[in-house]
Amino acid sequence: MIWAEKELHQFKDHHGEARVFAFRMVLSLFLVFLLFGLLLARYYTLQVVDHQHYATRSDSNRIHVRPIPPNRGLIFDTHGELLADNRPTFSLSIIKEHTKDLKQTIRVLAGIVEVREGDIANFYKLLKRRRRPYEAVPLRYRLTEEEISRIAVNEFRLKGVEIEAQLTRAYPLGDLFAHTVGYVGRISERELSRFDEQNYRKYSGTHSIGKIGLEKYYEKTLLGQVGTENIETNAHGRVLRVLDTIDPVPGKNLELFLDAGLQKIAAVELNGRRGALAAIDVKNGGVLAMFSAPAYDPNLFVTGISYKDYNALNQSRDLPLFDRAIQGQYPPGSTIKPVLGLGALKYGVVNFGTTIRDPGYYQLENDERLYRDWKKGGHGNKIDLRQAIVESCDTFFYGMAFNMGVDRMHIFGSQFGLGAKTEIDLPSERPGLWPSREWKKNTRGMHWFPGDSLNVSIGQGDVLATPLQLAVMTSTLASRGKHIKPRLVKKIGDTETKMEIIDQVIVDDLQWDYVMSAMEGVVHSFRGTANKISRGAKYRMGGKTGTAQKVGIAQDEEYDSEKIDERNWDHALYIGYAPADNPQIAAAIIVENGEHGSSAAAPIARKLFDAYFSQQLAREMLAEEEKLAARRTVDQ
Amino acid sequence: MRNGSQDFVRRLPDSALHFSRVQSLWRRIHIDPLLLMLLMLLTAYGLIVLYSASGQSESILRRQVVFYAVAYIAMLITAQIDLQVIRRWAVWLYLGGIGLLLLVFFVGVGAKGAQRWISLGFMRFQPSEVMKIAVPVMTAAFFASRSLPPKFAHIVICLLIIALPGVLIFKQPDLGTAILISASGIIVLFLAGLPWRYIFGSVFLLGASIWPMWHWLMKDYQKQRVLTLLDPEADKLGAGWNIIQSKTAIGSGGVYGKGLFNGTQSQLDFLPESHTDFIIAVMAEEFGLMGVLLLLSLYLLVITRGLFIAWSSQNMFGRLLAGSITLTFFVYVFVNIGMVAGMLPVVGVPLPLVSLGGTSIVTLMTGFGLLMAIATEKKRVR
Incomplete structure (x- = not known):
């Protein structure tokens, strides 16, 4: 009985169901056309209306966003004596896209300046981790004056090799504050794996991080905020001009009670x-x-x-x-x-x-x-x-x-x-x-x-x-x-x-x-x-x-x-x-x-x-x- | 037993008039020639773009061709299955899929904090792909045997059917897939005649829940994506990079494009994910607005054909399933093309039939196989 009723009910509704379905179908088709129109309008805007804007962006003078690392905050003792300083040093980086043959370039470099096995291994690790094309990857730090001039002489053989001046942390008083001030070091694999999206941004351009001591405890304070600059470069990666800059905010200085x-x-x-x-x-x-x-x-x-x-x-x-x-x-x-x-x-x-x-x-x-x-x-x-x-x-x-x-x-x-x-x-x-x-x-x-x-x-x-x-x-x-x-x-x-x-x-x-x-x-x-x-x-x-x-x-023994x-x-x-x-x-x-x-x-x-x-x-x-x-x- | 099934037989004038021998041959091998042709055009177009986007890598091209071969075979096989068999097995397909999803939680492997795959040793397999088929099949089967428009209780049951896999996939976490799979079920609900008061009511509720969702439910990386969409320039180095680069690629393409293999954005590695999710940017850069127009036309034809198949199906199961498969396909297309152009947040949705991808192509073609099965279903002649 119940079954029959159900069937009857179903039978009765067939026309209605089909009508509703057909109506919804037409509605969907209409919506599909509408949204496709929207997509087309969007692409029309990008490709026709704003074409000039994007064309210049991607023209032979390519625009890059370059991070500007902030200066790390300095650390002073109670009388203003400098305990942790940032000193300019020169490092050697390679932009892979600009080299003809990366391996060959490194081989040539090794003949000119000292490049250790560890440096090369590290370089490839960093290269793999790189997030943007045309990013310079460091190979050697702390070049000597002599090494810099030797690279300059051989420049024609070294396309894609760059010498970058950067500030490196230095501790003028050496071991006197080793345990208290601590030190910074290169960001390690493990630290990097714990980074979230935001940290990646904060440390783009910065190669080091506080490892122990105050350098670690006050890392966030000392680090500062990364800046960016839009630069126009030619096909060889030379910077032609800086378009706009958001300045980095240097880290805050610390003054200690220590004397x-x-x-x-x-x-x-x-x-x-x-x-x-x-x-x-x-x-x-x-x-x-x-x-x-x-x-x-x-x-x-x-x-x-x-x-x-x-x-x-x-x-x-x-x-x-x-x-x-x-x-x-x-x-x-x-x-x-x-x-x-x-x-x-x-x-x-x-x-x-x-x-x-x-x-x-x-x-x-x-x-x-x-x-x-x-x-x-x-x-x-x-x-x-x-x-x-x-x-x-x-x-x-x-x-x-x-x-x-x-x-x-x-x-x-x-x-x-x-x-x-x-x-x-x-x-x-x-x-x-x-x-x-x-x-x-x-x-x-x-x-x-x-x-x-x-x-x-x-x-x-x-x-x-x-x-x-x-x-x-x-x-x-x-x-x-x-x-x-x-x-x-x-x-x-x-x-x-x-x-x-x-x-x-x-x-x-x-x-x-x-x-x-x-x-x-x-x-x-x-x-x-x-x-x-x-x-x-x-x-x-x-x-x-x-x-x-x-x-x-022991009880009956004496010291x-x-x-x-x-x-x-x-x-x-x-x-x-x-x-x-x-x-x-x-x-x-x-x-x-x-x-x-x-x-x-x-x-x-x-x-x-x-x-x-x-x-x-x-x-x-x-x-x-x-x-x-x-x-x-x-x-x- | 089913003599009571008085399915309304639509007598279409054209199908009745042009019942030629050729057409009946296609019908016998369960293939819709028009749809097949469109899909093959899309495939060919997609392969050309992929070859360019991958930096003319023959190994990637070869991989994709193999995927396509498997996918077309899967489509042809699926097309042969009797629709009523699928309908009867819908529940088991669905439950099996749920089982696999649960399995992911225990033995799944993952990357980047998400646990989405089951490792079979020689390959990795993503159970959420099964649900892309199972959810529309299950919901369509559910409504096909009930009177429509759906009663309140049926709506609730249907929503539960959708929510269960939705939540499991959301927890993996894979928000993009979770939304798309839920969408495929909701489309069925819509086509089945969900009363308008529910539709407007839920749209209203959704609008009202945006604020609490933002605060309680969304993860930081998801918020980041939305924020990036609103202002990509704010984070040029991080999440904004992709959008800025893809917009530059699209915009610099102009009307006629820079020519095949000449897209500087993509060929010089500016564009990330250029052969997967962001592939349309490569197409737009190298073929210009014309290339995009061609692609959109092909998609539109596929979708129109799919909707026509749905419309001309003789039973409610076929109608709902075909409608859902087609419209879900549309959602994929829309979400991907919209996200690359910076209209929608970046969710990991590949461009159907063009992006490099193994299982996702197979799943898509299996869906089209179902469409063909519906299109060529034997008319029940009494």
Whole structure:
């Protein structure tokens, strides 16, 4: 029944369906004609109405769009000394379309100037990647004057070969800023494969990109915007005239807090050693000096480093490519004692009157193990917190840590930036490690033992910190709790970067006074571990030495440097700030295998501070002179 | 069983009057001679242009000739199939195509971030090509067995049939093909008599949805294409390059062109994709407006013939399918020629029967095979 109805229905509608279909068909045909007419009109416009315009465009004088690379922003130190410059160099490029025989041309070239296998391989790679015809592809960089003249003489044989002047990055101070400023290098295959359409545009005409350091971190700022020019060329690719130009926008300059003078001191002092130094302006978090030794010459990387040079750097035991200042994670040793002492005061674990008797070791209840003090036989009776900091008494801190407990130590230390990246404006910083109960459970699956707290209290065990972290910690101590994010860049273009306060540590003023006075005692009191560096100083400073074990020493064994390989000797550390009454500069120094913070690291801080204040003084005097001179001219 | 199928038999005066022996021979081998002739003219013209556009590369020409040979054979074979068989197998063709599209997601290979091919070892195969045939066949079969104009429920089902492959291809992502395949289904819907209120309603909705689509749905590279269309001069080095160069090629050709192999734009490699998507620019440069006129005329004749076949078919399936194949062909032509001239955004659509391309030519000719099958279908004489 239903079927029959359906059929009937279908039958009834046939005429109607066909009529609708026919109507739609006619409509479609009409639309097809209309749209074809539109296409024809469009082609008529292009080919007849605007023919002249397009004909000139494609005439024998062909118009090319040429990218004009922007000048990369310069980098200056805090006094305006140039750290990263753009210098004109000459490179040799080939326009494939203009050569008669590309291979032959390259062969001829190789007979005239030095062309290495690698250069040729690179050239073909770039040629394949080329996106537009008539684009010059570089074959050689940094031609010498002699090579340029030899090419000029042979010009008739070298159709399609061009010598291009371009600006190449140069680092006048060489290895002094290798790790901070970093370097640019040729855009690699991998970087290119990650480019999107927009990046392709941005980097047309630009051959290099920031690889590490500030050059990488501020790549976008330094790069600038590409410009274009329409040029008319004849059949040989000679430019006849420039039709119109969109100027490139140069990248913004960077002015740093870093001071080349201080950087030189660091380089000289750490010369021949492995280590790092970081110094921070206490008032604003600006990094005044940051150096990792040994360093390397960043200029090697700019136009492509040779395999030999790269292998030498990469395979060196001293790891020159490794930035110890922000990537080197070391046990901080006793340098964290002032922070923990301050925390213990704050939480009332100890007070100004708390004293202990130090037999040279500490023992936990029901534990055989002796937690040794670095000083055999101990520091004596009636050791208070001040003396424990001044003489770096481990026994006092063992007991204090046991009473304070890991949780409070963790919370308090974290406020000084331990265990977290400092968020400095550099890529690939490492966070160090400031252990906690959760951390141990998550990574080791074990409970926290009181013995762990004891190790933490002298900056050993699992504790790790980068030199920059220690400098931030010191600066936070020196500014009475103002934990400021460290930054290298003072000005981007004409805009000053902003200071960012991460945390404000709140501790009673008297307790700050107490700990800071103890740190002053480290340097200036007779028994202070760093008292040697106070000799002849015209200002007072606060500090703390540290020694970090690199190899474990067995329970009944003693550290003896003569029995241990030099590379396993203890690391020497020092943190300090100056002047003591109104701190301006805070620094942290680590000398790998330097053995004693007091002798290997602390003197570097003194030299650094001396230079900082004498430079300041010299500048103030100079300003005064200028003022007087100005007044004199006015008087006249 | 189908004695109830009272298909309206249109008695065309000309087909009745000139029922000569020659015509019946063509009919017996299922070939529409007029259409075949037009296609062969287009092929010949296309080969000449391709030879020039490829920088007179004989190997590319040889490749294209092989593709054509395969494509013509595919057309002739398809033309022999009984239309009712195709109609009955429509669902399986469609489902098979969907299966292949799903397969692409798992074992597909791709390039430039898109995953469109299935590798068969010796060749790569693009399942979206199957859908170019399957979608019109499926939608035509769907409406052929239902009363028209379509009811609301049927419209919804039809839209789902179209949307499923559309979305799968869009996700590959291949926006151009997704739009064209959807278009082939929507054309069927239109020819089947989609009520005007739906048509105007959806045009209105489409207009209103442009803003949200721009913000939420479109990828950056797609936005870039639209922006480039609006102002190609803004990005001379990047996306605008193609359009500027193709317009220069077309415009500099003038009325009579620069002559075969003399197009400087194309011969000196200024024009990108000159033997694939942008081939008409080569033709326009070397043969001028006259060459374009010739090409457009050939296309127009093919389309008119196709629409005539659709119009004179005896059953709704044949009508809808022929109409859809022909009009989709038109959409390809229009989109490509329009995009090269800077009227439409650059979507990867080749110029049918002229651009170098393997599977796409085979698919096109298979479609024309279906047209011939419809054109030569035996009249049901009771």
